[in-house]
Amino acid sequence: MPLADGLAPAPRGGLAPLTDPFGRAITYVRVSVTDRCDFRCVYCMSEDMHFLPKADILSLEELDRLCSAFVALGTRKLRLTGGEPLVRRNIMELIRSLGRHVRSGALDELTLTTNGSQLARHADDLRAAGVRRINVSVDTLDAGRFQSITRWGRLPQVLEGLEAAKQAGLEVKINAVALKGVNDDELDGMLAWCGEQGFDLTLIEVMPLGDMDGNGGGAVREEQFLSLRDVRADLEKRWTLLDSDYRTGGPARYVTVKETGRRLGFITPLTHNFCESCNRVRVTCTGTLYMCLGQEDAADLRAPLRAADNDGPLIQAIREAITRKPQGHDFIIDRRRGPAVGRHMSVTGG
Ligand code: SAM
Ligand code: SF4
Secondary structure (H helix, E strand, C coil): CCCCCCCCCCCCCCCCCCECCCCCECCEEEEECCCCCCCCCCCCCCCCCCCCCHHHCCCHHHHHHHHHHHHHCCCCEEEEECCCHHHCCCHHHHHHHHHHHHHCCCCCEEEEEECCCCHHHHHHHHHHHCCCEEEEECCCCCHHHHHHHHCCCCHHHHHHHHHHHHHHCCEEEEEEEEECCCCHHHHHHHHHHHHHHCCEEEEEECCCCCCCCCCCCCCCCHHHECCHHHHHHHHCCCCCEEECCCCCCCCEEEEEECCCCCEEEEECCCCCCCHHHCCEEEECCCCEEECCCCCCCEEECHHHHHHCCCCHHHHHHHHHHHCCCCCCCCCCCCCCCCCCCCCCHHHHCC
16 A cells, blocks of 8 residues: 555654663664665675565555654654665655655654665655655776676666766765775775765775674675775875764764865774764664664564554554663674674665
Protein backbone atom coordinates (compact mmCIF):
# COMPACT_ATOMS: atom_id res chain seq x y z
CA MET A 1 0.00 0.00 0.00
CA PRO A 2 1.49 3.38 -0.91
CA LEU A 3 2.53 5.55 1.96
CA ALA A 4 0.75 8.84 2.15
CA ASP A 5 1.19 11.86 4.33
CA GLY A 6 -0.36 11.05 7.68
CA LEU A 7 -0.68 7.29 7.17
CA ALA A 8 1.64 6.75 10.10
CA PRO A 9 1.43 10.00 12.03
CA ALA A 10 4.11 10.71 14.59
CA PRO A 11 2.95 10.02 18.12
CA ARG A 12 1.74 13.19 19.73
CA GLY A 13 1.56 14.46 23.23
CA GLY A 14 4.79 16.16 24.21
CA LEU A 15 6.99 13.09 24.66
CA ALA A 16 10.11 13.71 26.73
CA PRO A 17 13.16 13.78 24.43
CA LEU A 18 15.68 10.96 24.52
CA THR A 19 18.67 11.53 26.77
CA ASP A 20 21.15 8.81 27.63
CA PRO A 21 22.63 8.10 31.10
CA PHE A 22 25.59 10.36 30.30
CA GLY A 23 23.35 13.33 29.58
CA ARG A 24 23.76 13.15 25.81
CA ALA A 25 20.64 14.09 23.87
CA ILE A 26 19.96 11.56 21.13
CA THR A 27 18.98 13.72 18.19
CA TYR A 28 20.48 11.92 15.20
CA VAL A 29 19.28 8.56 13.92
CA ARG A 30 20.66 6.60 11.01
CA VAL A 31 18.36 4.01 9.57
CA SER A 32 19.42 1.31 7.17
CA VAL A 33 16.50 0.69 4.82
CA THR A 34 17.95 -2.36 3.08
CA ASP A 35 20.93 -4.70 3.34
CA ARG A 36 21.05 -5.02 -0.46
CA CYS A 37 23.24 -3.12 -2.82
CA ASP A 38 24.08 -2.91 -6.50
CA PHE A 39 27.79 -2.61 -5.66
CA ARG A 40 30.07 -5.01 -3.81
CA CYS A 41 32.72 -2.71 -2.34
CA VAL A 42 35.66 -4.79 -1.16
CA TYR A 43 35.73 -3.28 2.33
CA CYS A 44 32.00 -3.72 2.80
CA MET A 45 30.68 -6.88 1.14
CA SER A 46 31.80 -10.14 -0.32
CA GLU A 47 30.96 -10.82 -3.94
CA ASP A 48 28.41 -13.50 -3.08
CA MET A 49 26.60 -11.91 -0.20
CA HIS A 50 23.66 -13.70 1.37
CA PHE A 51 20.93 -11.21 1.96
CA LEU A 52 18.24 -11.33 4.60
CA PRO A 53 14.85 -12.89 3.92
CA LYS A 54 12.24 -10.33 3.02
CA ALA A 55 10.07 -11.15 6.05
CA ASP A 56 12.89 -10.06 8.35
CA ILE A 57 13.15 -6.64 6.74
CA LEU A 58 10.96 -3.83 7.98
CA SER A 59 8.30 -2.82 5.49
CA LEU A 60 8.18 0.76 4.27
CA GLU A 61 5.21 1.37 6.58
CA GLU A 62 7.17 -0.03 9.53
CA LEU A 63 10.18 2.10 8.66
CA ASP A 64 7.92 5.12 8.55
CA ARG A 65 6.49 4.33 11.98
CA LEU A 66 9.94 3.70 13.39
CA CYS A 67 11.43 6.93 12.05
CA SER A 68 8.37 8.90 13.11
CA ALA A 69 8.62 7.52 16.65
CA PHE A 70 12.20 8.76 16.86
CA VAL A 71 11.10 12.14 15.54
CA ALA A 72 8.45 12.29 18.26
CA LEU A 73 11.21 11.52 20.77
CA GLY A 74 13.31 14.47 19.69
CA THR A 75 15.31 13.25 16.69
CA ARG A 76 16.25 16.30 14.62
CA LYS A 77 18.27 14.59 11.92
CA LEU A 78 17.41 11.41 10.08
CA ARG A 79 19.80 9.71 7.68
CA LEU A 80 18.69 6.83 5.49
CA THR A 81 21.42 4.45 4.51
CA GLY A 82 21.95 0.79 3.70
CA GLY A 83 23.04 -1.24 1.79
CA GLU A 84 22.13 1.11 -0.97
CA PRO A 85 18.99 3.01 0.06
CA LEU A 86 18.02 3.95 -3.48
CA VAL A 87 17.82 0.32 -4.65
CA ARG A 88 15.03 -0.46 -2.18
CA ARG A 89 11.82 -0.81 -4.14
CA ASN A 90 9.47 2.19 -3.74
CA ILE A 91 11.93 3.91 -1.42
CA MET A 92 10.78 7.30 -2.68
CA GLU A 93 7.39 6.64 -1.07
CA LEU A 94 9.08 6.43 2.31
CA ILE A 95 11.24 9.48 1.67
CA ARG A 96 8.27 11.51 0.46
CA SER A 97 6.30 10.46 3.52
CA LEU A 98 9.12 11.32 5.94
CA GLY A 99 9.36 14.72 4.27
CA ARG A 100 6.26 15.70 6.28
CA HIS A 101 8.48 15.97 9.37
CA VAL A 102 10.74 18.43 7.57
CA ARG A 103 7.76 20.48 6.44
CA SER A 104 6.28 20.51 9.96
CA GLY A 105 9.60 21.68 11.40
CA ALA A 106 9.95 18.56 13.58
CA LEU A 107 13.04 17.47 11.65
CA ASP A 108 15.93 19.77 10.80
CA GLU A 109 17.27 17.40 8.21
CA LEU A 110 16.24 14.38 6.20
CA THR A 111 19.20 13.03 4.31
CA LEU A 112 20.78 9.93 2.90
CA THR A 113 24.07 8.25 2.20
CA THR A 114 24.17 6.71 -1.25
CA ASN A 115 26.59 5.22 -3.71
CA GLY A 116 25.09 7.52 -6.35
CA SER A 117 24.22 4.82 -8.87
CA GLN A 118 20.49 5.66 -8.86
CA LEU A 119 20.79 9.39 -8.30
CA ALA A 120 20.20 10.43 -11.88
CA ARG A 121 16.62 9.20 -11.72
CA HIS A 122 15.89 10.24 -8.13
CA ALA A 123 17.63 13.57 -7.59
CA ASP A 124 14.65 15.80 -8.44
CA ASP A 125 12.26 13.69 -6.35
CA LEU A 126 14.62 13.78 -3.39
CA ARG A 127 14.77 17.54 -3.52
CA ALA A 128 10.99 17.77 -3.86
CA ALA A 129 10.57 15.46 -0.84
CA GLY A 130 12.54 17.84 1.38
CA VAL A 131 16.05 16.41 1.13
CA ARG A 132 18.60 19.23 0.90
CA ARG A 133 21.95 17.50 1.30
CA ILE A 134 23.22 14.04 0.50
CA ASN A 135 26.42 12.10 1.07
CA VAL A 136 27.71 10.23 -1.96
CA SER A 137 30.46 7.66 -1.60
CA VAL A 138 33.18 7.92 -4.24
CA ASP A 139 36.61 6.56 -3.35
CA THR A 140 38.36 7.23 -6.63
CA LEU A 141 37.94 9.19 -9.86
CA ASP A 142 39.71 6.55 -11.89
CA ALA A 143 37.15 4.36 -13.67
CA GLY A 144 39.30 1.21 -13.49
CA ARG A 145 40.04 1.63 -9.80
CA PHE A 146 36.40 2.42 -9.17
CA GLN A 147 35.46 -0.90 -10.66
CA SER A 148 38.12 -2.74 -8.64
CA ILE A 149 36.94 -1.20 -5.38
CA THR A 150 33.19 -1.48 -5.99
CA ARG A 151 33.41 -4.67 -8.11
CA TRP A 152 30.06 -3.99 -9.81
CA GLY A 153 30.00 -0.18 -9.92
CA ARG A 154 30.53 2.07 -12.93
CA LEU A 155 32.01 5.49 -12.33
CA PRO A 156 30.29 7.29 -15.26
CA GLN A 157 26.88 6.33 -13.86
CA VAL A 158 27.79 7.84 -10.49
CA LEU A 159 29.19 11.00 -12.09
CA GLU A 160 25.95 11.35 -14.01
CA GLY A 161 24.07 11.00 -10.72
CA LEU A 162 26.21 13.67 -9.13
CA GLU A 163 25.50 16.04 -11.99
CA ALA A 164 21.77 15.41 -11.58
CA ALA A 165 22.07 16.10 -7.85
CA LYS A 166 23.77 19.41 -8.58
CA GLN A 167 21.14 20.34 -11.14
CA ALA A 168 18.41 19.48 -8.64
CA GLY A 169 19.97 21.84 -6.10
CA LEU A 170 21.11 19.17 -3.65
CA GLU A 171 24.24 19.92 -1.65
CA VAL A 172 26.71 17.06 -1.98
CA LYS A 173 29.34 15.74 0.37
CA ILE A 174 31.63 13.11 -1.08
CA ASN A 175 32.68 10.30 1.26
CA ALA A 176 35.91 8.55 0.36
CA VAL A 177 37.41 5.67 2.28
CA ALA A 178 41.18 6.19 2.36
CA LEU A 179 42.97 2.98 1.43
CA LYS A 180 46.70 2.57 1.51
CA GLY A 181 48.07 1.53 -1.88
CA VAL A 182 44.65 1.95 -3.49
CA ASN A 183 43.65 5.61 -3.61
CA ASP A 184 46.16 7.40 -1.41
CA ASP A 185 47.91 8.83 -4.47
CA GLU A 186 44.83 10.67 -5.71
CA LEU A 187 43.56 12.44 -2.63
CA ASP A 188 44.97 15.75 -3.93
CA GLY A 189 43.08 15.24 -7.16
CA MET A 190 39.86 14.48 -5.31
CA LEU A 191 40.25 17.57 -3.15
CA ALA A 192 40.73 19.72 -6.25
CA TRP A 193 37.82 18.07 -8.07
CA CYS A 194 35.50 18.60 -5.11
CA GLY A 195 36.52 22.25 -5.10
CA GLU A 196 35.64 22.58 -8.79
CA GLN A 197 32.33 20.77 -8.34
CA GLY A 198 31.30 22.65 -5.21
CA PHE A 199 31.29 19.49 -3.08
CA ASP A 200 32.62 19.00 0.43
CA LEU A 201 34.82 15.96 0.95
CA THR A 202 35.10 13.62 3.91
CA LEU A 203 37.85 11.07 4.16
CA ILE A 204 37.06 7.95 6.18
CA GLU A 205 39.51 5.63 7.88
CA VAL A 206 38.73 2.07 6.93
CA MET A 207 36.99 0.25 9.77
CA PRO A 208 37.53 -3.37 10.77
CA LEU A 209 33.93 -4.41 10.26
CA GLY A 210 32.39 -7.48 8.75
CA ASP A 211 35.32 -9.83 8.95
CA MET A 212 33.99 -12.28 11.46
CA ASP A 213 30.50 -13.27 10.45
CA GLY A 214 31.37 -15.71 7.73
CA ASN A 215 29.57 -13.63 5.17
CA GLY A 216 32.54 -12.30 3.30
CA GLY A 217 33.93 -8.83 3.52
CA GLY A 218 37.31 -8.76 5.07
CA ALA A 219 39.14 -8.01 1.85
CA VAL A 220 40.50 -4.99 3.65
CA ARG A 221 42.64 -5.57 6.68
CA GLU A 222 45.11 -3.51 8.58
CA GLU A 223 47.56 -3.58 5.64
CA GLN A 224 45.27 -1.15 3.88
CA PHE A 225 44.65 0.93 6.94
CA LEU A 226 45.74 4.48 6.32
CA SER A 227 45.99 6.85 9.25
CA LEU A 228 44.20 10.09 8.48
CA ARG A 229 46.60 11.86 10.80
CA ASP A 230 49.32 11.02 8.26
CA VAL A 231 47.06 11.92 5.35
CA ARG A 232 46.33 15.30 6.86
CA ALA A 233 50.00 16.00 7.53
CA ASP A 234 50.76 15.16 3.90
CA LEU A 235 47.91 17.27 2.48
CA GLU A 236 49.09 20.20 4.58
CA LYS A 237 52.30 20.31 2.56
CA ARG A 238 50.30 21.48 -0.44
CA TRP A 239 46.99 22.83 0.88
CA THR A 240 46.10 25.38 3.52
CA LEU A 241 43.81 23.59 5.95
CA LEU A 242 42.10 26.04 8.27
CA ASP A 243 40.72 24.67 11.54
CA SER A 244 36.97 24.82 11.74
CA ASP A 245 34.57 24.68 14.68
CA TYR A 246 32.06 22.79 12.56
CA ARG A 247 30.93 19.63 14.41
CA THR A 248 28.19 17.11 13.84
CA GLY A 249 28.49 15.23 17.13
CA GLY A 250 30.09 12.30 15.34
CA PRO A 251 33.59 11.10 14.58
CA ALA A 252 34.27 13.68 11.86
CA ARG A 253 36.58 16.63 12.36
CA TYR A 254 36.47 19.37 9.75
CA VAL A 255 38.81 21.93 8.25
CA THR A 256 38.22 24.46 5.52
CA VAL A 257 40.48 24.18 2.50
CA LYS A 258 41.56 27.78 1.85
CA GLU A 259 42.33 27.19 -1.82
CA THR A 260 38.88 25.76 -2.62
CA GLY A 261 36.73 27.27 0.12
CA ARG A 262 35.20 23.82 0.69
CA ARG A 263 35.06 21.75 3.85
CA LEU A 264 37.27 18.72 4.29
CA GLY A 265 36.32 16.20 6.95
CA PHE A 266 38.29 13.42 8.56
CA ILE A 267 36.37 10.50 10.04
CA THR A 268 38.60 8.53 12.36
CA PRO A 269 36.22 6.06 13.92
CA LEU A 270 38.97 4.08 15.62
CA THR A 271 39.76 6.93 17.94
CA HIS A 272 37.72 7.55 21.06
CA ASN A 273 37.80 11.30 20.99
CA PHE A 274 34.25 11.82 19.81
CA CYS A 275 32.28 9.54 22.13
CA GLU A 276 31.64 12.22 24.72
CA SER A 277 29.63 14.25 22.21
CA CYS A 278 27.90 11.26 20.60
CA ASN A 279 24.31 12.21 19.72
CA ARG A 280 23.43 9.28 17.49
CA VAL A 281 22.11 5.75 17.27
CA ARG A 282 21.66 3.36 14.34
CA VAL A 283 18.84 1.08 13.33
CA THR A 284 19.29 -1.81 10.91
CA CYS A 285 16.80 -2.73 8.21
CA THR A 286 15.52 -5.49 10.50
CA GLY A 287 14.76 -3.00 13.24
CA THR A 288 17.74 -3.71 15.47
CA LEU A 289 18.82 -0.61 17.34
CA TYR A 290 22.54 -0.26 17.96
CA MET A 291 23.28 2.30 20.61
CA CYS A 292 26.98 2.46 19.64
CA LEU A 293 28.70 1.61 16.35
CA GLY A 294 31.57 -0.03 18.18
CA GLN A 295 29.65 -2.20 20.64
CA GLU A 296 27.58 -5.34 20.20
CA ASP A 297 24.76 -4.41 22.56
CA ALA A 298 21.50 -3.91 20.68
CA ALA A 299 17.75 -3.78 21.11
CA ASP A 300 15.10 -5.34 18.93
CA LEU A 301 12.54 -2.77 17.79
CA ARG A 302 10.85 -5.01 15.23
CA ALA A 303 8.94 -7.08 17.79
CA PRO A 304 7.42 -4.05 19.53
CA LEU A 305 6.70 -2.51 16.10
CA ARG A 306 4.82 -5.62 15.02
CA ALA A 307 3.22 -6.24 18.41
CA ALA A 308 0.75 -3.39 18.16
CA ASP A 309 -0.69 -0.84 15.79
CA ASN A 310 -0.04 1.88 18.31
CA ASP A 311 3.50 3.03 19.03
CA GLY A 312 3.44 2.60 22.80
CA PRO A 313 5.53 -0.61 22.94
CA LEU A 314 7.95 0.76 20.35
CA ILE A 315 8.55 3.97 22.27
CA GLN A 316 9.02 2.06 25.49
CA ALA A 317 11.58 -0.23 23.81
CA ILE A 318 13.49 2.77 22.41
CA ARG A 319 13.57 4.46 25.81
CA GLU A 320 14.76 1.31 27.53
CA ALA A 321 17.52 0.81 24.96
CA ILE A 322 18.81 4.36 25.33
CA THR A 323 19.34 3.75 29.05
CA ARG A 324 21.95 1.21 27.90
CA LYS A 325 23.86 3.49 25.53
CA PRO A 326 27.49 3.02 26.51
CA GLN A 327 29.88 5.82 27.25
CA GLY A 328 32.31 4.89 24.50
CA HIS A 329 33.26 2.28 21.96
CA ASP A 330 35.55 -0.70 21.71
CA PHE A 331 37.20 -0.81 18.32
CA ILE A 332 40.47 -2.67 18.23
CA ILE A 333 42.39 -3.79 15.17
CA ASP A 334 44.54 -6.60 16.40
CA ARG A 335 46.48 -8.78 14.00
CA ARG A 336 45.98 -11.90 16.10
CA ARG A 337 42.40 -11.44 17.19
CA GLY A 338 40.93 -9.62 14.23
CA PRO A 339 38.40 -6.86 14.59
CA ALA A 340 36.45 -6.36 17.76
CA VAL A 341 33.13 -5.95 16.05
CA GLY A 342 32.03 -8.32 13.33
CA ARG A 343 29.09 -6.54 11.76
CA HIS A 344 28.98 -5.47 8.16
CA MET A 345 28.59 -1.76 7.42
CA SER A 346 25.83 -2.78 5.03
CA VAL A 347 23.93 -4.18 8.00
CA THR A 348 24.51 -1.36 10.47
CA GLY A 349 24.49 1.38 7.87
CA GLY A 350 27.48 3.64 7.35
N1 SAM B 1 25.61 2.30 -0.11
C1 SAM B 1 25.72 3.60 0.46
C2 SAM B 1 27.10 4.16 0.22
O1 SAM B 1 28.01 3.43 -0.16
O2 SAM B 1 27.26 5.35 0.44
C3 SAM B 1 25.37 3.67 1.92
C4 SAM B 1 25.83 2.56 2.81
S1 SAM B 1 27.58 2.42 2.99
C5 SAM B 1 27.70 1.06 4.11
C6 SAM B 1 27.94 3.86 3.95
C7 SAM B 1 29.38 4.28 4.02
O3 SAM B 1 30.10 3.30 4.72
C8 SAM B 1 30.05 4.45 2.67
O4 SAM B 1 30.62 5.74 2.61
C9 SAM B 1 31.13 3.41 2.69
O5 SAM B 1 32.26 3.83 1.99
C10 SAM B 1 31.39 3.24 4.16
N2 SAM B 1 32.01 1.98 4.52
C11 SAM B 1 31.60 0.73 4.23
N3 SAM B 1 32.42 -0.19 4.75
C12 SAM B 1 33.37 0.50 5.43
C13 SAM B 1 34.51 0.13 6.20
N4 SAM B 1 34.84 -1.14 6.39
N5 SAM B 1 35.26 1.14 6.73
C14 SAM B 1 34.94 2.44 6.54
N6 SAM B 1 33.88 2.84 5.84
C15 SAM B 1 33.12 1.89 5.28
FE1 SF4 C 1 27.12 -1.00 -1.29
FE2 SF4 C 1 27.72 1.20 0.06
FE3 SF4 C 1 28.62 -1.21 0.89
FE4 SF4 C 1 29.60 -0.16 -1.31
S1 SF4 C 1 29.79 0.71 0.75
S2 SF4 C 1 28.90 -2.29 -1.06
S3 SF4 C 1 27.91 0.90 -2.15
S4 SF4 C 1 26.54 -0.54 0.83
